[in-house]
Amino acid sequence: MDFTIVASLNALFGVLFLLTTFMMLTLRQTQAVLHAYVAQALLLTASTVLLAIGRRSPELALVAVITLVAKPLLVPWLITRLLAPALRAKREVQAVLNVPTSLSIALGISVTAYFLTRPLLPAADAVAQVNVPIGLDVLLLGVMMLAIRREAVPQLMSLMVIDNGAFFAGIAITTSSALVEFAAALEGVMVVMIVALLTRAIARFVGSTEVSALASLRERRAP
Amino acid sequence: MTILWLLPLLPLAVACTAALGAKGAWMRFATLAASLGSLVLSIYTAAIVARAGKLELISGWFGLNALAAVFLLLTAALAVTAALFSLGYVRELTEHDTAAEHRYYLNFNLFVASLLLVPLMLEVALAWVAVELTTLLSIFLVGFDNTSEALEAAWKYAVLTIMGATVAALGFFLLLWGLAQADPTGTTGQTFDAVVAALSGHGAGAAQARLRADPGRLRHQDRSGAGAYVAAGRTFAGTHAGVRAALRHRSESDPLRRHAAAARVHAHSRLPGC
Numbered sequence: 001m002d003f004t005i006v007a008s009l010n011a012l013f014g015v016l017f018l019l020t021t022f023m024m025l026t027l028r029q030t031q032a033v034l035h036a037y038v039a040q041a042l043l044l045t046a047s048t049v050l051l052a053i054g055r056r057s058p059e060l061a062l063v064a065v066i067t068l069v070a071k072p073l074l075v076p077w078l079i080t081r082l083l084a085p086a087l088r089a090k091r092e093v094q095a096v097l098n099v100p101t102s103l104s105i106a107l108g109i110s111v112t113a114y115f116l117t118r119p120l121l122p123a124a125d126a127v128a129q130v131n132v133p134i135g136l137d138v139l140l141l142g143v144m145m146l147a148i149r150r151e152a153v154p155q156l157m158s159l160m161v162i163d164n165g166a167f168f169a170g171i172a173i174t175t176s177s178a179l180v181e182f183a184a185a186l187e188g189v190m191v192v193m194i195v196a197l198l199t200r201a202i203a204r205f206v207g208s209t210e211v212s213a214l215a216s217l218r219e220r221r222a223p
Numbered sequence: 224m225t226i227l228w229l230l231p232l233l234p235l236a237v238a239c240t241a242a243l244g245a246k247g248a249w250m251r252f253a254t255l256a257a258s259l260g261s262l263v264l265s266i267y268t269a270a271i272v273a274r275a276g277k278l279e280l281i282s283g284w285f286g287l288n289a290l291a292a293v294f295l296l297l298t299a300a301l302a303v304t305a306a307l308f309s310l311g312y313v314r315e316l317t318e319h320d321t322a323a324e325h326r327y328y329l330n331f332n333l334f335v336a337s338l339l340l341v342p343l344m345l346e347v348a349l350a351w352v353a354v355e356l357t358t359l360l361s362i363f364l365v366g367f368d369n370t371s372e373a374l375e376a377a378w379k380y381a382v383l384t385i386m387g388a389t390v391a392a393l394g395f396f397l398l399l400w401g402l403a404q405a406d407p408t409g410t411t412g413q414t415f416d417a418v419v420a421a422l423s424g425h426g427a428g429a430a431q432a433r434l435r436a437d438p439g440r441l442r443h444q445d446r447s448g449a450g451a452y453v454a455a456g457r458t459f460a461g462t463h464a465g466v467r468a469a470l471r472h473r474s475e476s477d478p479l480r481r482h483a484a485a486a487r488v489h490a491h492s493r494l495p496g497c
Contacts, residue, residue: 120397123404139393146386152378159385166393173400174348183352184392190359191385198362198381202374214375 006054007126010047014130017043017168018110021141021161025102028093030153034076037157041071044164048171051127062178063171070185075160075192082196083153085203094150094210102148106141113137128172135169138162150212152199156192163188227280227287227343230264230295231336233257234302238332241325250328251310257332258299258306261339265299268292284346291342298342302335316368323368330363351395358384 020040027033045068052060095102117133124132142162149155167184203209237253245253269292272278279286287295313327337357344350362384366377 128400136393139390143386143390146382155382159382159389162386162389166389166396169393170396174396180346180348180352183349184355187352187355187359190356194359194362195381195385198366198374198377201366201369202378205369205374206371211378214371214378216372217375217379 001053003054003126006050007130010050010054010127011130013043013047013050014134014168017047017164018134018137021138021165022103022106024157024161025106025141025145026099028095028099030093030151033093033154033157034079037160038072038076040161040164041067041075044071044168047131047168051171054127059178060171063181066178066182066185067167070189071160071164074189078189078192078196079153079156082193083156083199093154094212096148096150096212102144105144109140109144110137113140124173131172132169135165135167135172137165138168139165141165150210152195152202152209152211155211156195156199159191159195160188163191225280226264227268227278227285230261230268230299230343231339233260233264234332234335234339238329238336241329241332244325247321247324250324251313254309254328254332255303255306258302258335261335262296262299262303265292265295269296279345284349285343286345287343288345295339295342298338302338305331305335326363326367330360330367334360334364348395348399351392355388355392358388 017040020036020043024033024036024040027036045064048060048064048067051057052064097105113136114133117136120132121129139162142158142160142165145161146155146158149158199209202211202214206214234254234257237250237257240253241250268278268287272287272289272292277286277288309327309331313324316323334357337353337360341350341353341357344353362377362381365380366373
């Protein structure tokens with residue numbers, strides 16, 4: 001396939017990838033956020049497949065397979081399996097900010113991310129010119145989601161969005177081996193398992209997964 | 224040098240015995256013995272590296288160089304100190320609770336194994352993955368006594384360090400990208416930005432680790448050797464990866480390599496779509 005077509009298709013997937021993040025910001029149902037995450041992870045896989053075709057890299061194709069198995073399949077399965085009570089018990093996701101305010105701030109973050117990455121773009125190829133700003137944007141939006149969500153499960157998914165953002169930018173600019181990607185994917189799965197186990201422990205000992213209510217370790221001023 | 228495998232395997236074996244339900248006295252003795260064993264092996268391998276310059280078990284992937292040997296020695300020495308201080312601390316904290324003692328020694332030894340693994344990774348990206356592994360394995364060490372205060376600390380630590388490690392990973396990707404393009408394209412500034420991003424992300428994690436070791440801020444960790452070890456060990460691991468990347472940058476700045484990099488960039492710019 002011609003590299004220009006690959007770059008154009010990748011730009012389309014990049015835009016959809018960014019839109020799923022905005023969608024996750026507006027959604028107030030835990031299950032819906034999980035479905036949006038799956039869509040985002042599939043778009044990430046699609047972008048990796050395109051890169052593998054465009055650069056004729058079997059190693060990138062292997063990375064795409066690893067991504068497909070780890071992100072849109074294994075991670076949601078683990079979340080559903082380990083956190084089923086938390087997913088069912090409280091369907092409404094509470095957030096510190098309302099939807100219009102969240103979207104306005106998100107828009108500002110997107111513009112900032114573009115201007116932050118602009119000095120890097122002249123050295124980049126057509127794919128990296130799309131992936132780097134969008135990857136940084138999604139990473140920053142994930143940080144924002146993490147800050148405004150009150151519940152443990154949406155915060156865990158925000159961590160996964162941050163990871164997706166870093167990965168989306170990373171696949172376009174690095175030439176690391178499939179073994180490294182495999183180790184990184186395995187670590188992503190470990191993150192989900194460890195945070196899910198921690199969420200279960202919090203639910204058992206504290207009686208709720210509302211982590212924003214955990215505020216006993218605040219820093220106190222010296223007398 | 225197959226002896227290199229033993230460095231992370233010693234604490235890993237103790238972690239396995241803790242997971243299988245070994246007796247408390249055995250775990251205390253085995254943890255201290257494994258830490259001491261790792262220190263002795265570190266000194267031995269460092270002495271070999273001092274003579275030979277480098278040890279490679281799997282070429283380009285797993286081995287020990289001079290810089291890594293320094294960090295390995297520091298990490299192993301710290302592990303012995305933390306294991307020694309853990310004896311009194313854990314006995315006092317987990318009185319009549321053998322399950323808690325098992326949990327502590329399991330998590331402690333897994334964390335030590337992950338820290339010893341970092342300097343042994345010759346591939347920089349894989350060393351970074353190992354650094355992130357230390358982040359994950361230290362989470363349970365923070366919240367091991369399962370009180371609401373400890374779980375709160377563990378949650379906050381997990382969220383901030385995982386986020387910090389991911390931001391640092393993007394910085395690391397940008398750094399590798401800058402290195403691949405090297406100086407001919409004038410991307411030194413780009414490399415510098417990436418180093419700043421990587422260190423900022425790592426800084427978030429290290430600062431949180433230090434918070435755990437600060438007695439004024441987190442009461443349940445105040446006498447723990449593990450708290451200080453989490454802070455110091457993660458700082459060593461992150462610094463080691465950063466210094467390795469910087470050294471690689473220096474070698475990339477060599478005139479011959481720069482010429483090769485310029486040729487790569489020129490060839491790349493001729494690809495369709497560039």
